[in-house]
Amino acid sequence: MALTKEEVQHVAKLARLELSEDEVDKYTVQLNAILEYARKLEALDTTNVPPTAHAFPLQNVMREDKVTASMAQEKVVSNAPDEEDGFFKVPRIV
Amino acid sequence: MRDFDFEIVMGLEVHAELHTKSKIFCGCTTEFGGEQNTHVCPVCLGLPGVLPVLNEKVADYAMKAGLALNCKIASFSKFDRKNYFYPDLPKAYQISQFDLPIASGGYIDIEIEGKKKRIGITRVHMEEDAGKLVHGGGSLAYAGYSLADYNRTGVPLIEIVSEPDIRSIEEAIAYLDLLKAILEYTEVSDCKMEQGSLRCDANVSLRPWGQKELGTKTELKNMNSFKALQKALEYEIERQAEVLREGGKIIQETRMWDENKGETISLRSKEEAHDYRYFPDPDLPPIIISEEWVERIRQTLPELPQARQIRLVESYGLPSYDASVITGSKAMADYFDQACSAYGIALPAGQSTDDKGKERAKQISNYMMGELSRRLNASDQGYQDSPITPENLVELLTLIEGGTISGKIAKTVFDEMFESGKKPKQIVEEKGLVQISDEGAIAAVVSEVVAKNPQVVADFKAGKDKAVGFFVGQVMKATRGKANPGLVNKLLMEELKKQ
Ligand SMILES: [Zn+2]
Numbered sequence: 362m363a364l365t366k367e368e369v370q371h372v373a374k375l376a377r378l379e380l381s382e383d384e385v386d387k388y389t390v391q392l393n394a395i396l397e398y399a400r401k402l403e404a405l406d407t408t409n410v411p412p413t414a415h416a417f418p419l420q421n422v423m424r425e426d427k428v429t430a431s432m433a434q435e436k437v438v439s440n441a442p443d444e445e446d447g448f449f450k451v452p453r454i455v
Numbered sequence: 456m457r458d459f460d461f462e463i464v465m466g467l468e469v470h471a472e473l474h475t476k477s478k479i480f481c482g483c484t485t486e487f488g489g490e491q492n493t494h495v496c497p498v499c500l501g502l503p504g505v506l507p508v509l510n511e512k513v514a515d516y517a518m519k520a521g522l523a524l525n526c527k528i529a530s531f532s533k534f535d536r537k538n539y540f541y542p543d544l545p546k547a548y549q550i551s552q553f554d555l556p557i558a559s560g561g562y563i564d565i566e567i568e569g570k571k572k573r574i575g576i577t578r579v580h581m582e583e584d585a586g587k588l589v590h591g592g593g594s595l596a597y598a599g600y601s602l603a604d605y606n607r608t609g610v611p612l613i614e615i616v617s618e619p620d621i622r623s624i625e626e627a628i629a630y631l632d633l634l635k636a637i638l639e640y641t642e643v644s645d646c647k648m649e650q651g652s653l654r655c656d657a658n659v660s661l662r663p664w665g666q667k668e669l670g671t672k673t674e675l676k677n678m679n680s681f682k683a684l685q686k687a688l689e690y691e692i693e694r695q696a697e698v699l700r701e702g703g704k705i706i707q708e709t710r711m712w713d714e715n716k717g718e719t720i721s722l723r724s725k726e727e728a729h730d731y732r733y734f735p736d737p738d739l740p741p742i743i744i745s746e747e748w749v750e751r752i753r754q755t756l757p758e759l760p761q762a763r764q765i766r767l768v769e770s771y772g773l774p775s776y777d778a779s780v781i782t783g784s785k786a787m788a789d790y791f792d793q794a795c796s797a798y799g800i801a802l803p804a805g806q807s808t809d810d811k812g813k814e815r816a817k818q819i820s821n822y823m824m825g826e827l828s829r830r831l832n833a834s835d836q837g838y839q840d841s842p843i844t845p846e847n848l849v850e851l852l853t854l855i856e857g858g859t860i861s862g863k864i865a866k867t868v869f870d871e872m873f874e875s876g877k878k879p880k881q882i883v884e885e886k887g888l889v890q891i892s893d894e895g896a897i898a899a900v901v902s903e904v905v906a907k908n909p910q911v912v913a914d915f916k917a918g919k920d921k922a923v924g925f926f927v928g929q930v931m932k933a934t935r936g937k938a939n940p941g942l943v944n945k946l947l948m949e950e951l952k953k954q
Contacts, residue, residue, distance in 0.1 A: 375730055377540060414533045414555075419740035426475050426512035429482030429496075437492045437500065437605075447491045448589065448602035451542040 364393050461661035461696055464669055465621040465688070466577075469634055470612050471644040472584060472652040473516045479583050479611035480507030480550065480739075487650050491604035499583075499609035501546030507738050509534075513581055513611040514557065514742060516643040518752045520613055521558025521579045523641045523759060524634075528749045532557045533741040534581070537731040542603050543585040551614075553733040556580035557742070563637065564761070565629040566779075574630050575618030584610040607651075613643070619658065619669065624688045628681060631655055632783070636760040639785045648680050655684055660705070661695050670695075671705040675719060677712045687712035691719050758804075763788055770802045771795065771816035780824055786838035787823065793845035794819045798852065818852050826866070830873050842876045843869070851879040863936050864888050892939045894946065897930070900938070901946045904929045905954065912954050923947065 369389045373380045380388065434447045443450040478485055481498035498505045518528055535553035561576035586605040615634065621627050635653060638644045646653040660672035675691055678684040690712075695705055710719040758766070760782045767778040767788075782788045795801040798819065800812040808816065827848070831841060851868060854860045860868060860883055871882045883889055891897060904926055905912060915922035930943050 371730075375538075375732070414735040414741050415737065417740065420743045422508060422740045423511040423514065424482075424508045426477050426510050427482060428477045428484045431483045431494050431496050434490065434493050437495055445602060447493075448604055449492070449542075451588075451601050451603055453590065453599060453601050454542060454588075 364389060364396060459696075460663075461670075461699065462664050462666075463622055463624075463692055464619050464660050464662060464672075465627055466617045466619040466658045467621065467627060467630060468617070468656040468658070469615045469631065470584075470654045470656075471520075471615065471638050471646065473513055473611040473613060474642065474644050475510055475512045475516070475611055477510055478609035479510050479513050479581070480609055483609065485610045487652075489606050491602075492606065494606040495608065499545075500605060507550065507736075509739060509742070510611065514744075515752055516611075516641075517557045517579060517581045517613050518744070518749065519641050519755060520615070520638060520643050521561065522749070522753055522756055523637050524558070524561040524563060524576045524579065524615065526558035526561030526576055526579055528558050528744055529555060530744050531555060531741060532744065534736045534739040535733045536736050537582075537733055539731055541585070542601060543588050543608075545586065545603075545605055545608060549583060549585065550736055550739070551582035551733075552580035557744075563630070563633055565626060565633050567623075567625055567629055572620075572626065574620045574626070577616040577618050579613050579615050582612050582614060584608065584612050619660075624685060624692070627657065627688060628685060631681065631684060633760065636783055636785070640757055640759055640763075642757075642785075651679065654679060657684070657688060657691075659688065659691050659695065661692065661699060670699075671707050673705065673707065673719075674709045675712055676709060676722070677714075679714075683712060683714060686717065687719060690717065694719065760785075760788075766804050767791070767816075770804065770807055771800070772808070772813035773816060773820055777817075777820045777824060781820065784838065787828075790838045790841065790845050791819060791823060794823075794849050797846045797849040815852070815856075818856075819848065822848060822852070822869075826869060842874075843872045847872060847878055854879055854883065858890060858892060858939060859883065860888055860890050861936065861938075861940055863931070863940070864890065867936075888937060890939050891934055891937045892942060894942060897934070897938050897942050898946050898950070900930050900933050901926075901943070901950050904933065905947075905950050912951065915951055916954070923951075926951075 366385055366389050369385055369392060370380070373385070373388075438444040438447060438449060441449050472485070473479075475485055477483060478499055481496050483494045483496050483499055486494065498507055521528055532552065532555050534550050536548040537551045537553070538548045540547050556578040558579040559577065561579070562573050563576065564571050564573050566572070584607050586603055586608040589602040589604065617630065621630060635646050638653070639646050644652060648654075655678050657675045657678070658672045659675060660670040662668070662670040673691065673695070675687055678687045691710065698705055706721075709722040711722050712718075713720050764775070764778045764782040767773045767781060768775050773781075780787075781791050792801065795816060798815050800808050800815050802808055802812075827841065827843065831838065836842075851865060851872065854868075855862055855865050864883075867886075868879050868882050868888065871877065871886075872879055875882075908926070908929070911922045911925055926947050927940070927943055930938055930947065931940075
């Protein structure tokens with residue numbers, strides 16, 4: 362099942378990307394090629410293989426519940442495009 | 456409930472902040488409040504190159520909550536990224552759990568008018584809280600921008616999702632009430648709704664009676680108190696019913712409860728919602744939970760509200776109404792148990808006290824459910840910070856039981872105890888409130904009062920019962936309420952018979 366143009370537009374919208382008509386066409390072709398390539402994996406028999414959540418053989422990596430120092434407020438907002446009184450200033454959403 | 460033309464089908468999603476010291480994936484404090492953006496670090500701000508590490512207490516607490524809600528604990532659990540853009544989420548994704556939550560398949564049994572009803576718990580999963588937005592430029596509607604404070608970002612949450620088993624607003628309230636009590640008892644969350652540490656969303660749909668398929672649901676958000684939940688559900692159920700009665704269709708959407716307007720407002724419709732593109736968080740290795748780990752957590756489970764309710768009825772003979780009110784909050788139930796210890800009637804579960812013990816337990820319960828709760832509510836305090844300690848309450852009850860003060864004087868002493876936190880004995884001594892139990896002294900007052908009121912004596916002889924009450928009142932007035940009421944009655948009747 363190939364990826365449709367509408368799906369590409371939907372994904373672009375979710376990712377907040379503005380695509381031109383040409384770009385949508387181009388990415389539809391490219392994304393389909395990528396998916397087609399990945400689809401080769403479907404040829405493998407994975408009947409008795411549990412789904413892999415992580416690539417590294419690590420588990421239960423945890424830390425103690427201990428408070429450590431946070432950052433100073435002026436440092437926190439120092440890279441913000443816009444700030445006010447120690448808050449990050451952002452466009453209104455709702 | 457056939458007086459309504461539709462069957463109501465609801466499920467609740469409850470978010471509870473876990474009572475840890477530090478955040479879920481970093482060492483920032485979880486303390487409520489604080490100046491904006493002072494409880495943050497590169498990890499919870501989602502700066503590039505950082506590595507989140509799970510706080511072990513979060514897994515312990517989530518498991519504990521799961522066990523208390525009769526869930527199965529997963530042997531393999533993992534974290535996923537839930538992707539969406541919103542300025543309260545600095546990473547543009549929330550670390551949550553998608554298909555392998557830490558606990559699932561549980562239930563709790565609520566009680567409605569003495570009848571048990573089981574509400575299924577679909578799942579309990581761990582996730583991080585988002586930050587807070589303050590809307591600048593005046594009221595929400597006219598705000599040109601928002602101000603983001605990320606202190607709350609990364610505070611650990613559990614989300615508890617119920618099955619769509621709830622059929623009335625009453626059941627929804629009872630469910631949330633019991634869930635809150637269980638979380639308080641297990642001490643995984645402080646459940647302060649006013650501080651947002653317990654939040655409730657609801658999925659609501661209606662269907663004609665007898666129809667099998669579920670109707671289209673709406674998701675209600677922003678109900679931050681029991682009252683808000685009640686009002687929001689009332690509004691939304693009526694709104695949906697009106698649409699359906701007129702032959703319209705319910706749109707699947709998220710709606711926000713607006714407390715000021717008293718209505719639910721559409722936030723976003725299905726097309727934009729729920730497309731979160733979850734995928735396993737590569738920064739967080741999976742959690743493998745051994746049976747030993749589950750057992751270790753199970754050992755930490757306290758006596759839960761319903762078990763405690765049964766114990767109070769069986770051990771102390773409390774009416775089940777009293778027991779359910781007292782066990783409705785952990786602090787109140789702890790207070791009761793401490794008072795029983797102080798009164799020397801505490802018992803291990805499975806044992807039952809004698810009649811005297813039952814009477815004492817009922818006295819404690821009466822004071823708690825009456826005067827003490829009233830005073831605490833009026834001053835917006837909980838049992839954990841009651842100015843009257845359980846020990847002092849019992850000292851007061853002992854003074855009444857021993858005849859040192861009358862029940863009437865006890866009310867005065869109680870008020871003073873509440874105001875000053877002083878011990879009742881000290882108040883009784885300082886104010887000279889010791890009950891007069893000297894027969895001679897009371898008899899003198901009685902005969903004086905009777906002699907002064909020949910007309911009332913005549914009324915008494917004519918069979919008017921009110922006359923006795925009048926004399927008792929006069930004697931109490933003359934002794935400033937300190938005369939032993941039993942003795943007053945006895946001596947008064949003797950005196951009146953002589954007339
Ligand atoms: Zn942090």
